[in-house]
Amino acid sequence: ASLRCLPALIEPIVNTMVEQCSDCAAANTGEMLPGPVLLGRRSLSAPVADNGKLDKAIGNGSHEPGLVRAGTQEGLPRAESALPSAGSALSRAGTALQRAGTNLQLQRASTLPTEDRELRHAATMPMTFDVEAERPCCGGLWKVQQMLGFLLGLASLIVLCLIRPVQTYPMANEMLGITVLCACFWVFEVIPVYMTALFPLVLMPLLKITSSEIAAQAYWNWISLLVVGMFLVDIALEEVHLPRRVALKVLLRLGVVHPAALLACFMGMCWLLSMLCNSIAVTLVVTPFAIGLLNAAEEQVRDAVAAEEMEAGEPAEREAHGTGQARRRSMKDVQRFSDGLLLGIAFSATCGGIATLTGAIPHYFLAGESNLAAHVTWSKWFAFALPLSFVSVVLAFCVLSTRYVRSLKFRGISRETLETEYDELLNTVGPFSRDELIVGLVQIAQVLLLIIRPFAISPFFQTQFGENLVNDSTLACAPALLLFFLPSQVRPGQSLLTWPSVHEKFDFGLLLLIGGSLAINSGFTQSGLNIAMGDCFAQLVPHLSNLGLNFVIILCVTVSVQIFSGIGVAAALLPVISSAA
Numbered sequence: 001a002s003l004r005c006l007p008a009l010i011e012p013i014v015n016t017m018v019e020q021c022s023d024c025a026a027a028n029t030g031e032m033l034p035g036p037v038l039l040g041r042r043s044l045s046a047p048v049a050d051n052g053k054l055d056k057a058i059g060n061g062s063h064e065p066g067l068v069r070a071g072t073q074e075g076l077p078r079a080e081s082a083l084p085s086a087g088s089a090l091s092r093a094g095t096a097l098q099r100a101g102t103n104l105q106l107q108r109a110s111t112l113p114t115e116d117r118e119l120r121h122a123a124t125m126p127m128t129f130d131v132e133a134e135r136p137c138c139g140g141l142w143k144v145q146q147m148l149g150f151l152l153g154l155a156s157l158i159v160l161c162l163i164r165p166v167q168t169y170p171m172a173n174e175m176l177g178i179t180v181l182c183a184c185f186w187v188f189e190v191i192p193v194y195m196t197a198l199f200p201l202v203l204m205p206l207l208k209i210t211s212s213e214i215a216a217q218a219y220w221n222w223i224s225l226l227v228v229g230m231f232l233v234d235i236a237l238e239e240v241h242l243p244r245r246v247a248l249k250v251l252l253r254l255g256v257v258h259p260a261a262l263l264a265c266f267m268g269m270c271w272l273l274s275m276l277c278n279s280i281a282v283t284l285v286v287t288p289f290a291i292g293l294l295n296a297a298e299e300q301v302r303d304a305v306a307a308e309e310m311e312a313g314e315p316a317e318r319e320a321h322g323t324g325q326a327r328r329r330s331m332k333d334v335q336r337f338s339d340g341l342l343l344g345i346a347f348s349a350t351c352g353g354i355a356t357l358t359g360a361i362p363h364y365f366l367a368g369e370s371n372l373a374a375h376v377t378w379s380k381w382f383a384f385a386l387p388l389s390f391v392s393v394v395l396a397f398c399v400l401s402t403r404y405v406r407s408l409k410f411r412g413i414s415r416e417t418l419e420t421e422y423d424e425l426l427n428t429v430g431p432f433s434r435d436e437l438i439v440g441l442v443q444i445a446q447v448l449l450l451i452i453r454p455f456a457i458s459p460f461f462q463t464q465f466g467e468n469l470v471n472d473s474t475l476a477c478a479p480a481l482l483l484f485f486l487p488s489q490v491r492p493g494q495s496l497l498t499w500p501s502v503h504e505k506f507d508f509g510l511l512l513l514i515g516g517s518l519a520i521n522s523g524f525t526q527s528g529l530n531i532a533m534g535d536c537f538a539q540l541v542p543h544l545s546n547l548g549l550n551f552v553i554i555l556c557v558t559v560s561v562q563i564f565s566g567i568g569v570a571a572a573l574l575p576v577i578s579s580a581a
Contacts, residue, residue, distance in 0.1 A: 125189055142190070149188025156180040161207075169528030174207040176529055179520055179575065186568030187560075193568060194509030197516020200523055210526040218522045219515030222473040223368040227510060229476025230358045233443050234277040235505050236483050236497045237285075240436045240490075241429050243273060244289045248422045252415070259337050259405045262413060264397060266290060266341060267348035271393045274352025274359050275382075276447055283349045290345060292424075294338045296417045301330045333408045340404025347396040355389035357381040357472075361510065362570035368518045369578045378450040378472045434489045435496055442479045449475040517571040521578065530579035537580035553577065 130143075137147035157177035166172040178200060185196040201219065205212045237243060247269050254261060266286065273282045353359030357367055357378045367376050449457070453475055461469040483497035524530040541549065560569045 125193055145188050146190050149184045149190045152188075153181040153184030153190070156184065166529070166532045169532050171207075171209050171527040172529035172532050175204070175209050175523045175527035178203050178207070178209075178523065179529075179572070182516065182520060183568075183572035186572050187564040189568070192509070193571075194512045197512045197514075197519075197571075200516055200519035204519070204523050204526075209523055214526065215519055215522065218519040219512065221368070221515075221518065222471055223364055223518070224511045224514055225473035226358065226367075226476050227364060227514065228506075229446070229473065229478075229480045231278065231281070231506055232477075232480035232483065232497060232502065233439075233446055234281050235501055236439045237277065237443060238281070238505065239497065239501055240433075240439050241425065242436045242440055243269065243282075243285060245425060245429075245432065245436065247286075247289065248418060248425060251413075251418050252422065259408055260401055262293075263337075263341055263344050263401060263405060267344045267393060267397055267400075270345050270348040271352035271389070274349045275355045275389075276443055277359075278361070279349040279353030279359055280361070282352070283345060286345055286349075287342065290341055293413060293417075293421060294334070294341065296421060297337075297413045298331070298334050300414060300417050301334050304330075336404055337408060340400045343404075344396070344400050347400070348393050351389050351393035351396060354392060355382060355386045358476075361513075361567050362574075364514050365517045365570050365574045368514065369521060369574060371578060371581065377454055379452070379454055382451065430490065438486055439483070439496060442483060446476060446479040449479070513567065513571065517575065520571075521575045524575055524579050533576065533579045534581075 133143055135141060135143050137144060142150070157180065160173050160177035160180065164170070164173045166176065181203075182196055182199050185191060185199070186193055190196070201212070201215050204210050204215045247265065250265055250269075251262070254265075270282055270286055273286070350360075353363075357363050357376065363381070366372065450472055453470070453472065457475070458468045458470055463469060480497075484495045486496045488494050488496050524533075544552070557569060557573065560573075
């Protein structure tokens, strides 16, 4: 990317140098000479001429077409005066290239893919999308840990089917083997986690645990449709750039933004959005916008230091004034603050996802557990998890502020920088439109419907036996469906949300992943493994208090997700813990 942008960066600088040198020559010769400037006997825009011819032309004082007498004695004073400005132009070019490299470094780790769609998948499967890792196994397909997961999962399935440790329920042994196989494949990412989710559908009928019809029913239920409804509205928000506009408006209200205020603004925005949307989607939407502001802040600091250097004058005077050290210190402060801000986006999105049932992918698995589905609703989970989410994000802000912001000399982003970013948004998207207003209202309506459903909607939609007819999936899909009926003002002839946008940005593999976890849960019930494992855990529970049992579970899961994918750990452990409960 830096090489591709090199011509665009160098061209205006070269043109400036050409004009300055041409002015020098014109002042000495009394005329403007056509053609390129000769610097170091090499033309900038024409092929390299014969050096002998050039020497002869310069020595004789004659003017060949396209050549400027920048090397004659009478032109030296003016040429020397032009050199500092030319050097300053080249320095600005180097600064721009360095800033482009910093942008690439901030935007993505070198081992992750560069395409946005692949980066979305890498958020859930980092081991599979680690593009620069060595893969010595299976003809260059797998890394060592993936090969280990394959062998461990396959061996566990075979051993459990042969040894048959569960005697009471014969089919429970095969189901336990399938569960361990899927757990190994999920944790070690042997194949994409979405495809691992299809193993229960394939193996459960073949091992005579249950029929294909019963197994397939788990892959499309109300949890899957709840995910569809929430993600469709998230895609609409991303399409109209509403989060970016709101963030810039808030920052412009603050004026000159101190680093602590900027960190708090971004963390607060990600925290709130992750309650309404999926935390991974929020991170992928907000991070490019944050990187743009950080690049603008870096340019602001470079310009300020460059102005101080121009005032200081000669290099010796600059060193005496300490501008060189000030520049290095300022750039180091910006880089340090950039690290803290990007960590703050990740932490706050995770904390916000805790607060709602749709904020984090593992919550979908929890809501699909058969013994919890009737009790865990969107509103009940929100009331339970909101205090935990708030405390977590406050603690994260305090830690990041202490570690990355407290001792900074960086004074923040100026209003001019923010106005430049907002002007760029206006040029790209346009002014605030009816599309953004309607999508924002639809998002708010969706959340309100999910909150008030238990006491304001469900009582009016029940069977004669008192069973609820409306659950969260209906209320999540209804506002999303409305987006396809409302016309767009920005894109005449199209709806607010179009199918090409959905097809490009919706993660359909997530539905398979959720279905695989629920299919395992169904297999536990069909095979009797849930009763067998529940009996085993029941023998251990009397020896542990509730606090001790919760502590052991939390500790084991926390340690596991430091090593493996959190989604894989949740998909593997939740059916086991649910059966024990």
